[in-house]
Amino acid sequence: MKAQDINFNASWKFYNAEAEGAEAPEFNDSDWRNLNLPHDWAIEGPFDIKYNARSGGLPFHGTGWYRKHFKMEADAKGKVVRIEFEGAMYNAHVWVNGEFIGNRPFGYIGFEYDISKHLKYDGSDNVIAVKLKPEDLSTRWYPGAGIYRSVWLKIDNKVHVGQWGTYITTPTVTKDLAVVQNETTVVNKSSESVEVKVNHEYFSPEGESVSFIDETISVAANTSGTSQLFSKIKNPKRWDTENPNLYDVVTTITQNGNVVDTYKSRIGLRSIRYTKDGFFLNDKPVRFNGVCLHHDNGALGAAVYRRADERKLQIMKSMGVNAIRTSHNPPSRELLELCDELGLMVQDEAFDVWKMEKVPNGYNLFFDEWGERDLKDMIKRDRNHPSIIMWSIGNEIIEQKDKKNGWKVAKRLNAYCKEIDPTRPTSAGFNHYSSPYDNNMAQQVDIAGMNYKPTHYVDVRNNYPELPFVATETSSCTSSRGIYHLPIEKYRVHESKHVTSYDLIGPVWAYPPDIEFHYQEQNPHVMGEFIWTGFDYLGEPTPYGGRDNSTNGYWNDDWPSKSSYFGAVDLCGFPKDRFFLYQSQWTTKPMIHLLPHWNWKGMEGQDIPVYCYTNCDSAELFVNGKSMGKKVKGKDLTELLVSFNDYEGETFQSKYRLSWNVPYKAGDIRVIGYKDGKPVQEEQIFTAGKPAKINLSVDRTEINADGVDLAYVTVRIEDKNGNLCPMADNLVNFSVKGAGRLIAVDNGNQISVESFQANHRKTFSGMCLAVLKSSEHSGTITLKATSKGLKSKSVTVQTK
Numbered sequence: 001m002k003a004q005d006i007n008f009n010a011s012w013k014f015y016n017a018e019a020e021g022a023e024a025p026e027f028n029d030s031d032w033r034n035l036n037l038p039h040d041w042a043i044e045g046p047f048d049i050k051y052n053a054r055s056g057g058l059p060f061h062g063t064g065w066y067r068k069h070f071k072m073e074a075d076a077k078g079k080v081v082r083i084e085f086e087g088a089m090y091n092a093h094v095w096v097n098g099e100f101i102g103n104r105p106f107g108y109i110g111f112e113y114d115i116s117k118h119l120k121y122d123g124s125d126n127v128i129a130v131k132l133k134p135e136d137l138s139t140r141w142y143p144g145a146g147i148y149r150s151v152w153l154k155i156d157n158k159v160h161v162g163q164w165g166t167y168i169t170t171p172t173v174t175k176d177l178a179v180v181q182n183e184t185t186v187v188n189k190s191s192e193s194v195e196v197k198v199n200h201e202y203f204s205p206e207g208e209s210v211s212f213i214d215e216t217i218s219v220a221a222n223t224s225g226t227s228q229l230f231s232k233i234k235n236p237k238r239w240d241t242e243n244p245n246l247y248d249v250v251t252t253i254t255q256n257g258n259v260v261d262t263y264k265s266r267i268g269l270r271s272i273r274y275t276k277d278g279f280f281l282n283d284k285p286v287r288f289n290g291v292c293l294h295h296d297n298g299a300l301g302a303a304v305y306r307r308a309d310e311r312k313l314q315i316m317k318s319m320g321v322n323a324i325r326t327s328h329n330p331p332s333r334e335l336l337e338l339c340d341e342l343g344l345m346v347q348d349e350a351f352d353v354w355k356m357e358k359v360p361n362g363y364n365l366f367f368d369e370w371g372e373r374d375l376k377d378m379i380k381r382d383r384n385h386p387s388i389i390m391w392s393i394g395n396e397i398i399e400q401k402d403k404k405n406g407w408k409v410a411k412r413l414n415a416y417c418k419e420i421d422p423t424r425p426t427s428a429g430f431n432h433y434s435s436p437y438d439n440n441m442a443q444q445v446d447i448a449g450m451n452y453k454p455t456h457y458v459d460v461r462n463n464y465p466e467l468p469f470v471a472t473e474t475s476s477c478t479s480s481r482g483i484y485h486l487p488i489e490k491y492r493v494h495e496s497k498h499v500t501s502y503d504l505i506g507p508v509w510a511y512p513p514d515i516e517f518h519y520q521e522q523n524p525h526v527m528g529e530f531i532w533t534g535f536d537y538l539g540e541p542t543p544y545g546g547r548d549n550s551t552n553g554y555w556n557d558d559w560p561s562k563s564s565y566f567g568a569v570d571l572c573g574f575p576k577d578r579f580f581l582y583q584s585q586w587t588t589k590p591m592i593h594l595l596p597h598w599n600w601k602g603m604e605g606q607d608i609p610v611y612c613y614t615n616c617d618s619a620e621l622f623v624n625g626k627s628m629g630k631k632v633k634g635k636d637l638t639e640l641l642v643s644f645n646d647y648e649g650e651t652f653q654s655k656y657r658l659s660w661n662v663p664y665k666a667g668d669i670r671v672i673g674y675k676d677g678k679p680v681q682e683e684q685i686f687t688a689g690k691p692a693k694i695n696l697s698v699d700r701t702e703i704n705a706d707g708v709d710l711a712y713v714t715v716r717i718e719d720k721n722g723n724l725c726p727m728a729d730n731l732v733n734f735s736v737k738g739a740g741r742l743i744a745v746d747n748g749n750q751i752s753v754e755s756f757q758a759n760h761r762k763t764f765s766g767m768c769l770a771v772l773k774s775s776e777h778s779g780t781i782t783l784k785a786t787s788k789g790l791k792s793k794s795v796t797v798q799t800k
C-alpha cells in the first residue's frame, strides 16, 4: 500500500442487464443507479427457486455493468496510473475511455492494469466501464455478484515499487534474533536506465524504529529490478496465535536524492516447520483447531466489509479456533489482514476445481488459460502475511480419479507455489481414500489434506509412514439453531426442513464432531482439523436440495431451503449448540452449556434428553431444584447414533458430551460445572412464558463514522422475566434515525426467503439480527424495534 493510492470505491453507476455500447465513453448512463463499492447485486434478491437453491436462490447470474466517471489532475500526466480491482465476480471485462483493457474470469482474484496511456489529463471526463457476466451453474455455493471488493487508483512516478512489490520472509527467527529477507521489485517505466537507492526501515509493534538498511541498484529502461536485503532484529517480538505482534516496514525509493516512492508492508516474525508428526510455530507444536469458511457474510452477501470479517473471526476465536481454511478460494485482503492481527493461522486455498468439472459452467473452463496466473497471483498477493502457514492448490479435485494425469497437474501447481514462495508448505484437500495416494497425487504436496476420512488415519500412517497430513475438512454435521426434534433419531432429512440441534445429523460422509475428536486423539501425528464449517453460508443447503454433494445441476427439491446447515454458528453469527461442543474441546477457561430449551408443553412426564457441553471435570444437573446426578467427563458416556461412509457400527459412545434423560415438568433446568471438585460454572434455562418484550443488544456502542463501519444488533423475544422465548417467530419492525442506516436483517433460518434488505424480520427460535451501517457524519444512530403486542425497545450507537 502506498499513501498516494486513491480509494476508488465511491460514485459508480450500475446497471443490472446487458447494455449495448456501454463501454463507449459517450454512452448515456444518467438513468443508471448510483452506488458505492464494494457491491453485491445478488444479495439484494429477490430469492427465487429459478436461481438454484444450491447457489443460495439469489440472482447472481446475468450481466452487470459498472461505470465510473472521473477527472485526472494535469500533474498526473507523465506518471504511471494503474487501476486495481481486488475482486469482481465474475468474468470481468474492462474498458477505459472506450478502449478494451483486459479481462479476468476468476472472481476471487485481484487484478490491475496500467491505464496511463488511455487517460485524458486535460480536465475532461474519463470513463471506466466494467462488464461482469457470472453464469448459471458455475458454482457449488453462493458466490455473490458484482465489484464486491475494493478498487484503487494508483498514481506513481515512472520509477516505483511494483504491484505486490515487497516479498518479505523470515529465514531465521529465534527468541534472540530474527533475520528478515526483503526482496523488493522496482519498476522503471522510463526510457532511461536509472540508479536508485532502496531502503527499508522496520518498526516494532510499539512503533519504534528497530532496523534500517539500504542499497543502490540500477534498473534498465522499461524493465524492473530487484533489491534483496537482509536485516537483523534483535529480541524480536514474535508473531503467534496468542501474541500476534506485527512489524511495519517502510520502503523508500530514492532517485538522484529525491524520494520517488514510499511503500508500506506489514509483517510478523515467526518460524514455521512441519514433520510427519506435526506442525510447529516458533518451534512449539501446534494443532489446528480450524474452521473452513466461505467468503460470504450472510445477509451482507459477498461485499467486503472489514467489520463483518472481523466479527466473524472474533466469534471463531471465541470458539477456540486458531486456524482458518479459506475454502475454497483466495479470500479478501481484509480477511488476511485480520487473521494477522487476531493471531489466526491460515491455509490459503486457490481452487475448488482444476480442469475436470464439478458444475457445467465452472472455473474448469478457464483453468488451462488462467490457472497458473491465478495461483501465482494469489501467492504474490498474500505471501507477506504471517498468518498464512500453508498454500492449498485445491479442494476435492476431480482429477483424484484420473490415474494417468491427475498427479502431474498437482506436481505442476505445487512447483508454481515453490517458485513464488518456497517458505511455506503446500497442501490440497483429498476426499477419496485410497485413490489419490495410490496414484501418487497426494504425495505431490508437502502436507496431504484428508477430507472426512477419520477411520483411515491409521491406514495412511501405516501405508505412507513418511507422509505428513492434516484433516482439511471434518464433520459436516448439520443443525438449525434452537431446533430440537424428539425422540432423537438419525434421519436423513426432516419434514420441517430443519435439522435437530442434538448434533448428530449430516449427509452420508458426515459425522458428529465427537468422532473427529476421538480419531484426532488416537492419531496425534495428524496436524489437527478444519471443521466444515465455522459459519453457515449461503447456498448448499445439504441435507436438503435433493442431491448429494457431487451432483451437478439444480438443487431445488426442498425449496425454500436455501442456505447451509453446516455451521457451528448460524448465518447471523449466533452460536448454535455445536459452537459450545467445540469450545468445550478447544478452550480451557471454564465453560458450560446446556441444551435443549425447556419449553415442552404437552410432553409433561416424558423423558427429554438433556446434553451438557463443558470443559469442566464433571457436571451436576438439577431439574426444578432436584439433582439428577453428577456426571464425570471421560467416564460417563453419551451414546450417539452415528453412521457414515467407512464407519462400522451404528453408534458411538462419546466422552465429549454429558447427558441425562429427565422427565419434563415446566420450571427450570440448571447445571453446575466442577473443576477439581469446586463449582466453577453454571447455566440455567427456565421455561419461558408468553412473548412480552423485545430485547436488543449491540456488539459495539461506538463505531467509526466512515460510511462502512457496522454495528450488529441482536434482537431477542423475551417473556416478562427476560427469558428467551425459544419458539417465538414474531415479526419485528425496525426504524432507524440519525447517522446511519439499516443495511441488513436476518434470523438464521435456512428456509426463510424473506429479503435481507427489508426493515422488518420474523424472529427464528426467538432471535433475529439487524445490521446498521454508519454514514460519513459523526452522530448517533438510533434503532427502534417494535412488534405487535410486545414492549418495544431502542438502542443507540455513537459514530465518530
Ligand code: GAL
Residues within 6 Å of the ligand: 327, 395, 396, 431, 451, 473, 476, 510, 532, 540, 542, 549
Ligand atoms: C465437501 C466439500 C465442501 C462442502 C462439504 C459439505 O466435500 O469440499 O465444499 O461441499 O463437502 O459437506
